[in-house]
Amino acid sequence: MKDVSFGQYYPVKSFVHSLDPRVKILFLIVFITVIFVAKEFLALGICAAVLLIATLFSRIPLTKFLRAVRGILFLVLFTATLNLIFYPGETVYWSWKFLQITKEGILFSAFLVIRLVLLVLCSSLLTYTTTPVALTDGIESILTPLTWIRFPVHALTLVMSIALRFIPKLSEDAGTIMNAQRARGAKLDEGGPVSRIKAFVPVLIALLISSFRLAEELGDAMEARCYGCSKKRTKYKKLKIGWRDILAFLVIAGLIASAVLLRVFPQFPF
Amino acid sequence: MKALEYKNVSFGYRDDSLAVKCVNLSVEEGEFVAVLGQNGSGKSTLARLSNGLLWADEGSVYVFDRLLTQKNEREIRRDVGIVFQNPDSQAVASIVEDDIAFGPENVGIPREEMRERIDRALKAVDMEKYRGAMLSRLSGGQKQRVAVAGILALRPRIMIFDESTAMLDPRGRREIMDVILKSREEFGVTVLMITHFMEEALLADRAVIMHEGKIAAEGKPREILKDADELQKYRLALPKTVEISRKLRAGGLNVGDAFTAEELTGEILRAYRS
Numbered sequence: 001m002k003d004v005s006f007g008q009y010y011p012v013k014s015f016v017h018s019l020d021p022r023v024k025i026l027f028l029i030v031f032i033t034v035i036f037v038a039k040e041f042l043a044l045g046i047c048a049a050v051l052l053i054a055t056l057f058s059r060i061p062l063t064k065f066l067r068a069v070r071g072i073l074f075l076v077l078f079t080a081t082l083n084l085i086f087y088p089g090e091t092v093y094w095s096w097k098f099l100q101i102t103k104e105g106i107l108f109s110a111f112l113v114i115r116l117v118l119l120v121l122c123s124s125l126l127t128y129t130t131t132p133v134a135l136t137d138g139i140e141s142i143l144t145p146l147t148w149i150r151f152p153v154h155a156l157t158l159v160m161s162i163a164l165r166f167i168p169k170l171s172e173d174a175g176t177i178m179n180a181q182r183a184r185g186a187k188l189d190e191g192g193p194v195s196r197i198k199a200f201v202p203v204l205i206a207l208l209i210s211s212f213r214l215a216e217e218l219g220d221a222m223e224a225r226c227y228g229c230s231k232k233r234t235k236y237k238k239l240k241i242g243w244r245d246i247l248a249f250l251v252i253a254g255l256i257a258s259a260v261l262l263r264v265f266p267q268f269p270f
Numbered sequence: 271m272k273a274l275e276y277k278n279v280s281f282g283y284r285d286d287s288l289a290v291k292c293v294n295l296s297v298e299e300g301e302f303v304a305v306l307g308q309n310g311s312g313k314s315t316l317a318r319l320s321n322g323l324l325w326a327d328e329g330s331v332y333v334f335d336r337l338l339t340q341k342n343e344r345e346i347r348r349d350v351g352i353v354f355q356n357p358d359s360q361a362v363a364s365i366v367e368d369d370i371a372f373g374p375e376n377v378g379i380p381r382e383e384m385r386e387r388i389d390r391a392l393k394a395v396d397m398e399k400y401r402g403a404m405l406s407r408l409s410g411g412q413k414q415r416v417a418v419a420g421i422l423a424l425r426p427r428i429m430i431f432d433e434s435t436a437m438l439d440p441r442g443r444r445e446i447m448d449v450i451l452k453s454r455e456e457f458g459v460t461v462l463m464i465t466h467f468m469e470e471a472l473l474a475d476r477a478v479i480m481h482e483g484k485i486a487a488e489g490k491p492r493e494i495l496k497d498a499d500e501l502q503k504y505r506l507a508l509p510k511t512v513e514i515s516r517k518l519r520a521g522g523l524n525v526g527d528a529f530t531a532e533e534l535t536g537e538i539l540r541a542y543r544s
Contacts, residue, residue: 009364009404133368158362165364168406217359220323224352225373225420229344232378236371236388 008168010128016058017129020245021138023252024126030252031122034259035115043262044114050255051122060128068124069117076116080109132164133237141239154233162218170211177206272335273299273428273460274320274350279329281315289315291483292329297428299334302454302461304471304491307480308505313464314355316480317432320462321350334427348377351426355433357413366408366416367392367401373424384423391419394456395449411442418449428460429453435465447473468495468509472529479504496527 016024035047055065087109089102127135140157147153178188181203188199275296282288290312297303307313318324319331322343331338333346354360363369367388374384392398395415405413414434421429431450435443447470453459463474471477477491481504487494495501498508498516507513515528515537525541528534 011402011404131368132364161364162362165361165405169358214356214359217354217356218362220318221352221354221360221417222362222372223323224321224347224350224354226344226347226376226424227372229347229376230378234375234378234380234384236368236375236381236384238381 008127009131010060010064012059014057014059014129015244016054016125018242018244019129019248020239020241021130021134022141022239023241023245023248024130025135025138025142027248027252028122028126030256032119034255035118038259038262040262041111041114043259044111044118046258047118047255048114050251051118051125055121055125058125058129060125064128065121065124068120072116072120076113079116080113083112084109132161136161136164137235137237137239166211166214169214170207173210174203174207177203177210181206271299272296272332273301274462275332276316276319277330277332279319279326279331281312281319281324281326288483290319290326293483293485295478295485297460297462299427299460300458301476302450302474303463304474304477305462305464305480306466306468306471306477306504306506308466311480311504312483313480314432317352317430317462317464320428320430321347321352323352348424349427350430351421351424351428352430352432353414353417353421353434355436357410357417357437360417360420361405361413364404364406366397366403366405369405369416370420370423373420377424387423387425388419390456391422394422394453395419396445409442410438411445414438414442414446415449418446418453422453422457425457426459428462431461431463431465433464433466435467435470443467443470466506468507469511469530471495472509479506481505492529495529 031047031051035044038044038047055062084101084105085099087102087105089100089104091103092100093103093106094101130138136157139160140153143151143153143156178186182188186199186202187195188203189196191199276293279290279293280288281290293312293316295316305313305316315324319326320333320338322338322340325340333349336342336346338346361369362372370388370391371384374387379387388401389398392401395418397412397415397419400408400412400416405416408416418434429450431446435446438446450461450463451473454461461474463470465471472491472495474491477489477494478485479487479494479501486504487500495509496512501508508516509529511528511530511534515525515534518525518538518541523538523541524544525534525537528537
């Protein structure tokens with residue numbers, strides 16, 4: 001609970017940090033699409049290589065990324081195992097009743113593991129190198145066309161920014177509540193999954209109440225700071241596209257191009 | 271000119287008795303007024319009545335001679351800034367400067383001026399070094415200073431501190447008191463400070479004691495805060511230094527009432543020398 005490294009900004013100065021958030025979001029979207037559309041290891045290899053280069057340019061310690069992967073380790077192993085024993089295939093290596101391990105199954109599981117890991121690594125790269133504010137600013141800017149149909153884009157992104165800002169606070173509160181209950185004899189990390197979940201209910205209720213209180217106080221503070229006072233709002237930070245962004249844009253275009261090429265010419269001899 | 275005026279203001283929460291009963295209070299422009307009182311004395315309600323966060327059931331509130339109504343509350347909110355109690359529940363953004371920008375953005379300040387305002391606000395609260403810092407990494411006192419800067423950047427004419435030091439450690443409390451004095455000097459704001467720390471009220475021009483929703487006493491802080499029996503009635507205690515000096519006097523050392531630690535050491539030294 002204490003360690004909420006996933007989705008936390010890592011403040012250093014780097015090429016990736018200085019990129020426009022919109023470019024980075026676009027990169028993430030393209031990247032995810034490519035890894036889910038790709039059917040060849042080569043395509044994933046290219047993605048991994050691009051991501052590795054981007055990671056090296058971000059100057060973020062690799063251990064941070066390992067920790068992010070560790071967070072989904074269980075999910076990855078679980079899905080990989082299931083696919084390994086259930087995936088139908090022709091070249092059977094081992095079988096027992098309805099379970100079988102096939103060459104195709106192994107390949108498919110490996111593919112899945114790489115996909116999931118790349119997915120987490122890429123989204124971590126975005127959140128490590130982009131402040132929550134820049135991220136929401138980027139999303140706001142991308143969604144701006146929706147204001148034409150009167151969609152409350154600013155309210156939506158403000159909600160996101162506040163949610164992000166309260167993640168550390170809520171995790172701190174959860175820690176405090178858990179310790180307080182442990183001190184009074186609550187067994188939060190003993191027993192089977194069912195009893196653990198049951199023991200967690202009082203923690204959740206206390207956390208819910210404290211967050212309602214926080215929300216009410218925040219509402220007052222926001223009103224006192226003139227939220228909704230004026231129809232025309234200004235923005236402190238303006239997003240600007242620079243040469244770096246154009247460079248990153250070319251990388252994205254290259255990524256799309258190679259993905260398309262691989263799809264069109266699957267037998268492309270490299 | 272009166273900066274803030276409550277005329278026969280009463281307010282009750284849905285459940286039971288009145289939280290504020292027929293209060294008459296006015297704060298002159300440029301004045302620094304401290305409102306003291308026990309929990310539940312109605313002092314925090316008073317702050318929320320000043321800018322339409324709560325509406326008086328009876329009576330009226332004036333801000334710079336304008337009657338507060340639902341129509342002009344948005345305009346009046348620009349003049350009345352409130353810093354609340356909890357340092358963790360006032361910020362909307364994760365980064366210091368982005369959070370300070372929230373108020374000016376809301377009222378549509380152009381970007382260039384916003385930058386200037388943020389610079390000055392950060393300087394006034396002595397947090398220039400933390401401009402790009404994450405709020406979650408700061409101490410309670412630092413977070414609260416950012417909250418003050420967030421209000422200063424709106425350039426209000428009155429600042430209300432609603433128990434803004436209550437959740438801080440002694441160091442954080444001192445920092446906030448320094449910031450309050452500095453903002454008065456720098457921006458000439460009128461200050462209404464709600465607190466239950468006697469020591470903080472000593473820095474004010476005038477102290478007001480609230481008890482059970484009413485104004486129970488009013489006057490110079492040093493006059494009000496030396497009557498132990500009277501304070502006892504409102505479930506308040508003497509400032510620690512006054513208490514110590516009286517105990518010393520009862521023990522035979524000839525010291526006068528001391529309101530600060532410096533005064534106390536001075537008194538004790540003087541008593542020993544004579």
